[in-house]
Amino acid sequence: MSDDDLERQLRAALEPVNPGADFAPRVLARLAAEERLPRVRVPRSQALAGWVTFGLAASVVVAVLLAHQWQVRRMEQGIEARRELLEALRVTDQKLDLAYRVVNAPSHAATPQHSGA
């Protein structure tokens, strides 16, 4: 079979055809019917899948928020502990300073000599 033969036969086999006289009215009727319905009709299984997706997404958001809140609380606890430590160090420093001053005061240094006499 030659190329020309095959191409001629293909053109004949694929010749355009009409859909029938009622095609356009059927399209218009379907259009009218669909325009009366909501534009998007979601099948039940798709709706369920949508809710599952929404639920999963909401769970992820809640988990992220809880993790964030836990992290903030940990940070606040750390800051509070640091503050308390600094306060303790400050008090200790004051006490040590006081003790140093008492030990090195002239009156305190003379006291042993009086008692010795």
Place this chain on the structure above:
Amino acid sequence: MSADEACASNALLARANAGDAAAFGVLVRRHQRLVYSLALRMVSDRHQAEDLAQEVFLQLYRSLDALESDEHVEFWLRRVTMHRAIDRLRREPRYLAAPLTEAEQVMSESDAADPLLARRLRTLLEELSPAARAVIVLRYQQDLDPVEIGRTLKMPVNTVKSHLKRALVQLRERMTSMTGAVQ
């Protein structure tokens, strides 16, 4: 198309876009042969072709505001019909043809006007992949060249040519083997 006809077509398009059902009906009648023929040769089933063609026109109705001329509408219809048909064939492989049975391979002498031969050729077309079938239909039903086919199917021209070449080789081999079987 003359300037007057172009003006009339654009006016029709504008009326349809404004919601004039009668104008849209004229548009459907004007292009129904194109859309239905493409759909029929792709899905090879009259009911499926009618359903697909109706869906294409419903989509057209909702896309009218993006279309500028009758040529644009024709190009759009061709492209949407072919893409919808290919999607349907890939999604629902039951529309892909079963191989020919031995009894079906009986055929007469080559003759383009022979309805039996045309039917056999259409059955062989159903054995092609959806993309290759689309290329053949656009080439031999719509007389589009590879560049136009590429634009319609959003496919590189070299891919179009490759599909065309391989599909013709496959069809020729199957036709020759069928003819040989009869002789």
